Amino acid sequence: MxxxxxxxxxxxxxxxxxxxxxxxxxxDTSAKPRAYVLEMFPYPSGRIxxxxxxxxxxxxxxxxxxxMQGHEVxxxxxxxxxxxxxxxxxxxKKVHPGDWTRANIAAMRGQLKRLGFALDWSxxxxxxxxxxxxxxxxxxxxxxAANLVYRKESAVNWDPVDMTVLANEQVxxxxxxxxxxxxxxxxxxxWFLKITDFADDLLDGLKTLDQWPEKVRTMQENWxxxxxxxxxxxxxxxxxxxxxxxxxxxxxxDTLFGASFSAIAAxxxxxxxxxxxNSELAAFIEDCxxxxxxxxxxxxxxxxxxxxxxxxxxxxxPTWKLPLFVANFVLMEYGTGAVxxxxxxxxxxxxxxxxxxxxxxxxxxxxxxxxxAPIHDEAYVGPGxxxxxxxxxxxxxxEAKAAVIARGEGEGWGTGTTxxxxxxxxxxxxxxxxxxxxxIHCESCGPVAVPKAxxxxxxxxxxxxxxxxxxxxxxxTWKHVTCPSCNAPAVRETDTLDTFVDSSWYFIRFASQPDxxxxxxxxxxxxxxxxxxxxxxxxxxLHLLYARFWTRALERIGKIGVKExxxxxFTQGMVTHETYKDPxxxxxxxxxxxxxxxxxxxxxxxxxxxxxxxxxxxxVVDPGPIVDQYGADAVRWFMLSDxxxxxxxxxxxxxxxxxxxxxxxxxxxxxxxxxxxxQDKDLDRKLHRAIAGIAADIDALGFNRAVAKLHxxxxxxxxxxxxxxxxxxxxxxxRLVAPMxxxxxxxxxxxxxxxxxIADALWPKHDPALLVDDEVTIALQVNGKLRxxxxxxxxxxxxxxxxxxxxxDKIVRSLERAAPKKVIVxxxxxxxxVI
RNA sequence: GCGGGCGUGGCGGAAUGGUAGACGCAGCGGAUUCAAAAUCCGCCGUUGGCAACAACAUGUCGGUUCGAGUCCGACCGCCCGUACCA
Numbered sequence: 023m024x025x026x027x028x029x030x031x032x033x034x035x036x037x038x039x040x041x042x043x044x045x046x047x048x049x050d051t052s053a054k055p056r057a058y059v060l061e062m063f064p065y066p067s068g069r070i071x072x073x074x075x076x077x078x079x080x081x082x083x084x085x086x087x088x089x090m091q092g093h094e095v096x097x098x099x100x101x102x103x104x105x106x107x108x109x110x111x112x113x114x115k116k117v118h119p120g121d122w123t124r125a126n127i128a129a130m131r132g133q134l135k136r137l138g139f140a141l142d143w144s145x146x147x148x149x150x151x152x153x154x155x156x157x158x159x160x161x162x163x164x165x166x167a168a169n170l171v172y173r174k175e176s177a178v179n180w181d182p183v184d185m186t187v188l189a190n191e192q193v194x195x196x197x198x199x200x201x202x203x204x205x206x207x208x209x210x211x212x213w214f215l216k217i218t219d220f221a222d223d224l225l226d227g228l229k230t231l232d233q234w235p236e237k238v239r240t241m242q243e244n245w246x247x248x249x250x251x252x253x254x255x256x257x258x259x260x261x262x263x264x265x266x267x268x269x270x271x272x273x274x275x276d277t278l279f280g281a282s283f284s285a286i287a288a289x290x291x292x293x294x295x296x297x298x299x300n301s302e303l304a305a306f307i308e309d310c311x312x313x314x315x316x317x318x319x320x321x322x323x324x325x326x327x328x329x330x331x332x333x334x335x336x337x338x339x340p341t342w343k344l345p346l347f348v349a350n351f352v353l354m355e356y357g358t359g360a361v362x363x364x365x366x367x368x369x370x371x372x373x374x375x376x377x378x379x380x381x382x383x384x385x386x387x388x389x390x391x392x393x394x395a396p397i398h399d400e401a402y403v404g405p406g407x408x409x410x411x412x413x414x415x416x417x418x419x420x421e422a423k424a425a426v427i428a429r430g431e432g433e434g435w436g437t438g439t440t441x442x443x444x445x446x447x448x449x450x451x452x453x454x455x456x457x458x459x460x461x462i463h464c465e466s467c468g469p470v471a472v473p474k475a476x477x478x479x480x481x482x483x484x485x486x487x488x489x490x491x492x493x494x495x496x497x498x499t500w501k502h503v504t505c506p507s508c509n510a511p512a513v514r515e516t517d518t519l520d521t522f523v524d525s526s527w528y529f530i531r532f533a534s535q536p537d538x539x540x541x542x543x544x545x546x547x548x549x550x551x552x553x554x555x556x557x558x559x560x561x562x563x564l565h566l567l568y569a570r571f572w573t574r575a576l577e578r579i580g581k582i583g584v585k586e587x588x589x590x591x592f593t594q595g596m597v598t599h600e601t602y603k604d605p606x607x608x609x610x611x612x613x614x615x616x617x618x619x620x621x622x623x624x625x626x627x628x629x630x631x632x633x634x635x636x637x638x639x640x641x642v643v644d645p646g647p648i649v650d651q652y653g654a655d656a657v658r659w660f661m662l663s664d665x666x667x668x669x670x671x672x673x674x675x676x677x678x679x680x681x682x683x684x685x686x687x688x689x690x691x692x693x694x695x696x697x698x699x700x701q702d703k704d705l706d707r708k709l710h711r712a713i714a715g716i717a718a719d720i721d722a723l724g725f726n727r728a729v730a731k732l733h734x735x736x737x738x739x740x741x742x743x744x745x746x747x748x749x750x751x752x753x754x755x756x757r758l759v760a761p762m763x764x765x766x767x768x769x770x771x772x773x774x775x776x777x778x779x780i781a782d783a784l785w786p787k788h789d790p791a792l793l794v795d796d797e798v799t800i801a802l803q804v805n806g807k808l809r810x811x812x813x814x815x816x817x818x819x820x821x822x823x824x825x826x827x828x829x830x831d832k833i834v835r836s837l838e839r840a841a842p843k844k845v846i847v848x849x850x851x852x853x854x855x856v857i
Numbered sequence: 858g859c860g861g862g863c864g865u866g867g868c869g870g871a872a873u874g875g876u877a878g879a880c881g882c883a884g885c886g887g888a889u890u891c892a893a894a895a896u897c898c899g900c901c902g903u904u905g906g907c908a909a910c911a912a913c914a915u916g917u918c919g920g921u922u923c924g925a926g927u928c929c930g931a932c933c934g935c936c937c938g939u940a941c942c943a
Contacts, residue, residue: 026895065943105943178941189941237861241938244860317939321858351858355940370858444940451941521943560937562861567940596936634936664869664881668862670936672869680882686895730871730880737880801876806924808876846923852875856923 027689027766029653036768037138045781046085046140050534050545052094058549059085060529060588062557062565063100066126066148067107070133072597072635072661072673073558075645079661080594080725081556082139086761087720089140090785096549098532099134099141101127103150104456104521106189112455112487119455120483123150133646138654138765140781145532149524154531155457156478157540158523161576163460163471168579170216173469176448177289179314180208184490187452190316200490207311209289212450213459213517217571221246221442224570233590235668238562245563247443249273252427253358254436256284256334259343262295267334271357271441275430276422277364279411280385282375284334285327285349287359293348296330303328303348310350325374326350337435338412338426349374355445365401372401385411386419447568449520454485454493456518464505464512473506479514492516525565526572529555529587543582550584556723559593559668566591592723595670599641601630609640632672643673655763656681662725662762684733685766691739692756692770698744708738709751710792716758717785725762732759754786801852802827804836820847827853 040046061081064074078099085097101123108119115122127148134141147154165171179188181198187210192199217224225246228239251273258267270284286293288310297304306328313323327347336342344362351370352361365375365382375382387393388406408414413429414422430436450459458479460472472479482500485493494500494516505512527540533549534541557565566588573587602610605625614620615627635642649657659681665671712735719728735755742748753774760767760780771780795816800823802810810832814823824845827833833855840857847853 062943067943102943107942187941190939191942235862241861245939247860315941318858321939323858448940453941520941522940525943558937558943559862560943563938564940565943631935666870669870670863674869674882676882677869683895684881690896726870726880733880799876803875803924806875806922811876844923846875848875852924854875854923 025686025690025693027653027655027686027769029655029685029765032765032769033136033138033654036765037135039768039779040138040140040781041143043779045779046095046097046142047144048096048098048142048549049094050548054092054094056096056549057085057088057093057554058096058533058552059088059554060096060098060532060552060556062555062561063102063525063528064130065102065105065107066123066130068126068129070130070645072643072645074134075137075657076597076661076667076671077556077558077594078134078137078139079658080592080667080723081554082137082141082658083662083720083725083761084554084556084723085140086764086781087717087785089781090757090761090783092784095140096145096533097139097141098145099139099143100145100147100528100532101130101149102521102525102528103127103148104155104518104524106453106455108455109453109487113490116487118483118485120150120481123148123455133649136649136654137645137658140764145535147528147531147535149457149521149528150455152478152480153537154528155524156480157531158457158519158527159460159472159477159479160474161527161540161581162457162519162523163474163477164579164581165215165575166461166471168575170219170575170579172214172216173211174214175209176212176214177207177209177315178212178452179205181205181490186490186492190314193314193316193319196312196314196319204312205314207313207315210450210452212448213461213515214446214448215571215575217447217568218442218444220571220574221248221444223574224444224567227570227574227586230586231589231591234588235591235593238559238566238591238593241562242567245444245567249441249443250423251275251357251439251441252423252430252436253439254337254430256337256344256360256362258292258346259333259335262292262332265292265295268292268360269358270360270362271439272362273441274364274367274423275426275436276408276414276417276419277367277385278336278338278362278426279414280364280366280383281336281344281362282365282380282383283347283363283371283378284344285347285352285361285363285374287352287354288348288350289354290348290352290359293330296332296348303330306348310348313350320351320353323350325370325377327374327378329378337430345380347374347378356443357441366397367401367403369401369403372397372399383410385409385414447520447522447571449523450517451520452492452495452516453518454481454487456521457524458494459515459517459519461515462503462505462512463515464508464510466510467505467507467512469515470505470507470512476506494518522565522568523572526569527576529569530573530576530582541582547583550582551586552588552590554590554592554723555588556592556594558596562593592667594667595665596634597673598632598670599635599643599673600632601639601641603628603630609638611640612643634670635673648678652678652682653685653765655766656685659684659729659763663729664726666726667723684736685763687736687740688755688759688763688766689770691736692752692774694774698746698749700745700747702742702745702747705738705742705745705747705751707792707795708735709747709754710788712758713754713786713788714790714793717788720761729762732762756780757783757786798850800826800850802830802833803852803854804833805856806854809833809836816850818849820849823847823849823853827855 061077085095088095103123108123111122112119179193181188183201183203193205252275253271255267288307327349330346332346333343363371365372366384382397386406387409393409408417408422427438460479462470501514530541530546534545536542569587576582577585660678712731715731716728739751756767756770767780797813798816800812800814810830842855844856
């Protein structure tokens with residue numbers, strides 16, 4: 023009994039059979055119940071990494087399981103093929119982004135196929151091909167026509183040496199990653215999608231997503247950030263040009279009597295106007311521009327202000343003047359770009375007030391005794407009653423908010439209002455490798471949509487990356503066209519679309535991909551929404567929110583009758599690995615190490631922490647050679663074992679060895695022998711419990727629990743004496759492991775003489791009668807501590823259980839003659855005696 | 858800074874508020890073998906004890922409860938996101 027599973031032969035054979043038979047082709051016309059299982063499509067970076075393998079293995083198990091439950095399954099794959107890395111490769115390796123990307127796709131497709139995923143490859147798509155992005159341009163024009171697209175000025179990171187726009191990722195410590203130049207914020211005219219039109223709708227929709235992780239819904243809710251607040255006007259004590267006041271927004275009108283200053287953004291019109299005659303302020307504004315556009319950077323930067331010397335009038339007291347600052351932490355994009363500062367009840371305002379020696383007045387007290395308690399280093403942001411606030415004194419925070427809003431509205435200087443943290447989606451990118459925005463700029467007509475008949479607007483291939491910047495901009499002919507509206511000479515928009523646009527509708531295109539339109543509504547609606555979407559939690563906000571928005575926008579303009587694209591969402595953890603360093607502190611790859619020393623030099627190796635696999639830390643394990651050595655099934659099994667799918671999974675050599683051993687145990691245990699006779703009731707129970715339990719686990723994506731149950735069942739079958747029950751259990755086991763290790767399952771299925779493919783077999787049926795035990799173990803506790811256990815018939819009544827407990831020697835000893843004060847009996851579970 | 862999450866043996870983890878540590882990995886002991894690999898059997902939270910058993914134990918501190926890994930509060934540590942990485 024030492025037979026080994028021949029994965030080399032089996033993997034290739036069954037993968038060919040599935041392909042020849044079109045086993046995983048999704049039939050649009052099927053009458054079966056449908057299941058749409060989708061994993062987030064990969065960026066074609068070059069090679070498949072373990073994170074992909076884990077993601078696609080999970081989806082594959084679910085897809086195959088749904089097939090076994092009799093569903094018609096759509097399980098497609100494609101490529102999120104536009105993006106920055108292709109342009110970086112073009113600069114570094116002198117290859118065209120298209121050639122680089124398509125070569126990567128070919129390589130990665132080959133790697134994916136070797137893992138035996140049950141994918142409908144006939145629906146494969148790549149976002150960088152005109153047949154995809156051309157349809158995306160058509161959708162963009164539909165949204166444009168529906169007035170959901172507009173243009174406005176917006177800040178980008180500008181590298182003044184390379185003369186190019188930088189992504190936040192390309193700004194390292196305030197400097198351009200290539201040039202090293204100090205980055206500045208610069209405003210450009212850019213295209214925006216009106217996601218804020220859908221803010222309320224996107225927020226409400228979250229309530230319906232009960233198959234999404236709570237954490238993702240919470241994150242999206244906070245990101246959308248609906249807040250009730252107040253807008254009101256501050257009058258300036260002295261006009262700046264023709265501006266005599268400005269609007270501020272606050273979520274805390276209740277703290278208005280605690281105000282000690284007012285602040286505006288560096289790019290606020292008043293700041294701009296004042297700077298014209300004030301070189302010091304102009305310099306301060308320039309300084310503010312040195313911070314990049316990333317929120318984390320802006321928020322953690324030192325809070326700085328510039329006292330304009332002007333003051334504003336407190337709206338509730340015309341004699342009360344507040345100094346006006348320009349401050350780097352006030353953002354033009356949020357609210358009105360102007361705030362009032364209440365240091366006692368806002369940490370940022372408190373830090374600012376301490377720095378510029380401004381008054382700090384408490385106006386909210388958690389208790390009457392603390393009405394005049396001084397504020398030290400920490401602002402008080404909790405609930406309480408209003409103090410030191412004239413007509414507001416004694417009100418709760420919420421009552422005071424309402425009172426101030428009522429007063430403002432009555433006197434005409436302010437209004438209650440709703441604001442959103444969510445901002446409109448800027449989709450313009452000053453880059454080549456993306457979907458061209460189908461707009462033509464004409465001197466007399468302004469921006470004009472490219473007629474749909476002229477789509478796709480195809481990216482030119484003859485471009486160079488010798489110098490930084492967008493090659494579309496300097497292409498000799500591409501952008502020069504005539505205006506579709508007046509025929510005068512005009513120029514194309516040279517910005518391309520954010521790649522998040524590409525990933526905002528690919529799941530609809532998978533469901534239906536005609537040549538002449540983005541999708542056929544009726545066919546798309548057969549499959550949509552996606553039943554189970556699986557991907558990394560890093561997409562919890564942006565991608566998932568944009569996809570929800572895009573789908574809703576299509577619904578609003580009548581393109582599809584689906585509002586929420588993903589009914590079920592699962593966010594899986596990362597694949598991690600130990601890190602290693604040599605004595606010089608340089609990162610080492612696992613291949614450079616043998617027996618704990620550097621292979622080449624014999625130097626000792628320092629084992630570092632376990633981290634996400636990344637090129638920079640050299641702890642990446644390429645799935646390719648692993649699949650060669652152990653086969654697809656062992657790798658798939660590893661991806662599902664041990665770690666819960668939502669948590670990180672550490673790749674280990676010993677772990678994959680263990681998986682390989684288990685594959686071979688499965689292979690041996692399913693070997694057909696002489697049929698045995700007789701029933702093994704105990705094994706029957708274990709089998710039927712496994713059938714039901716594993717199905718429930720896969721349904722809940724609890725793959726690690728399903729794996730543990732398969733181990734237990736395997737152990738039980740191995741230990742059991744020959745019987746008809748044992749033969750049946752081994753035969754059923756093949757079907758139970760089929761979604762996870764499909765190659766071995768097909769091979770074993772054929773060896774057992776079954777007809778047809780296991781890929782087309784149904785999930786075994788469990789007998790509910792066999793799930794129930796006749797006897798249960800009862801825990802006996804004294805004061806909640808376990809003292810003994812006993813076995814009783816299931817359903818034994820409370821009195822009998824109590825009597826049995828009292829009869830236990832160990833319980834009697836533990837009671838030490840004390841009289842029970844109370845006895846708690848949970849039938850079929852425990853007896854707890856309280857003394 | 859802000860938003861979200863996670864924390865259980867040497868390691869990954871299991872556990873409808875009800876016997877903490879299922880299952881796997883590693884380790885140790887044994888069988889088989891000329892030897893090894895493979896395979897099979899057994900042990901395996903810590904401390905004390907020959908043992909029966911007892912005490913301790915789910916990041917830290919506190920609370921609710923007959924009973925807390927699970928619920929509540931505070932804290933510590935790590936991870937993810939932060940709108941131009943995908």
